Amino acid sequence: MNTYPPLNALRIFEAAARLESFSAAANELFITHGAVSKQIKQLEEWLGVKLFDRTGGRVKLSDTGWRYLIQVQDGLDLIANATSQLLQPDRLRRLTVNSTPTFARHWLLPRLTQFRDAYPDVELHLVTSDRDIGRLDTPFDIAIRRGPGDWPGHIAKPFLEEWELPLCSPALLERAPVASPADLARHTLLYADTRPTAWQRWLTLAGVPDLKPASTLHFDRFSLALEAAMDGLGVVLGPMPMAQDEIARGRLTTPLSSPIVPVRAYCWVAPRTAVDDPTVSAFCHWLETCAAGLSVPPTA
Amino acid sequence: MNTYPPLNALRIFEAAARLESFSAAANELFITHGAVSKQIKQLEEWLGVKLFDRTGGRVKLSDTGWRYLIQVQDGLDLIANATSQLLQPDRLRRLTVNSTPTFARHWLLPRLTQFRDAYPDVELHLVTSDRDIGRLDTPFDIAIRRGPGDWPGHIAKPFLEEWELPLCSPALLERAPVASPADLARHTLLYADTRPTAWQRWLTLAGVPDLKPASTLHFDRFSLALEAAMDGLGVVLGPMPMAQDEIARGRLTTPLSSPIVPVRAYCWVAPRTAVDDPTVSAFCHWLETCAAGLSVPPTA
DNA sequence: CAGCGCCTGTGAGTTAAAATCACAGTATGA
């Protein structure tokens, strides 16, 4: 059995904190700013902490408030998603997707429940492989590979560009702001063994090839480093926009927007004969829609 | 911006669904059963679905209700956890933990925010390595390895037994129940390349060495297979109790409780000289507490 | 400097939601 804060106040807090504005939250929620002010005050008194710093009739999220937001926002998102999925079911068929392991892990699987809930009757089979498409020994409806590629007999389309940028948690950034690449010297840089030269390459392009970070932390897997970044342990050099979700959730941020180190784009690749299949095109369309940052269409 | 169901009704739904009893929920929430009945009815009308099947003044969670519960329960848990952690802060110091990559990924990192929120001023450094402790070239406060081991000059204690059992999502189990190992023939078995013989070994010990599953799905990484199991794609043979969280959350369940295939237990290993350090002992105690399924103690 | 626009804060009052109470209906077990 759990103890919950006043949930209505929490809902309003999430909006006010996200927008860092009581009046904007009031507009979004179709209530008065006075109601927002009171609910926030009620929540602060209930919790016994200041969630916002107030200066001259303006609010700014406090450290405590930010930390709380990050966590409760995930919870509220889960509730909202569960609710919207319950309100819009749908039906299709079996689909075999062959993806590179990295893409499957970092981008596709976290979104797979989204596809599944939008198309609950599609039986999806995800096979991972790094092999060239021509050398796959299992059939697939759709393959996902980095392009450009030589894929005769197939239709291919790029749907997700990839590039690398430093990523860290917003809380870390508040403690030690990063306005230029040289500021990274005050931070822990998170390294993944699978990308040993990524940081050096980026720092060189950023004009600080000899930069000494405050400390380093090494992981043998990139996903661990990414998780550590989200936990505020340091700055990771991550593939964009694969970390887009975490950025959108405020768990990560990009302190510096350049230099952008481009990497090859991801393409979906489907046999020509399969392109008219509604399930295949639904999945491809869904991939594109997700990559474009749009929401899943409500009906196929 | 999200659309939320009536949140108070949702809170009450979670309790009623978990307990599958309106009066038990009323008792837990210190309200009348009538209030529970009305809130459930209100939520059902708002969603337009039946969350409970009612027979002769008794309620049983409907399929829809169960699916909704699983998802919103996660959301509500996050909110409750965030709230309780905000209500009990504390302070310590820097800690270097050296863990095997598998353990770090599947057990430690998912819990690390828990430790961090309980001890927000401990600066934790997680280094992953499979090397023997005697051959590590970086210092550590605590190492985590499978025991038993030869660790002179160190104090070691096992805190987490490991064994293997089939794991799948409860929804999958409802569609095709698994009462005996032979029933797995109707399911998709999820394989991870890192544990190629795990299923064969288990099925042999279960007395069905020649079992043919309905289908198979292969992942190059175990964590992908585990995620797929949670998404209802099939049955994975997973390390217990590393999957305990997901089981506790209702995202996974163990359809069969035997045969239990034991694997070596995890131990924390600390230099003798460090054992009196309050941060070290706090972390070790936290490990043990987590492994024992208890909640984090409120104060160090 | 004054005026304006935009923002948050708050007491009094209104409205809506939550909860209680008492009665009712159903299933199960003795």
Next chain:
DNA sequence: TCATACTGTGATTTTAACTCACAGGCGCTG
């Protein structure tokens, strides 16, 4: 059959959410 345990519901009460109107603070502009 009766007793018990459970959920359902209308009328009423209680509580929370919200509005409204006024107030104060900050930044910008003339």
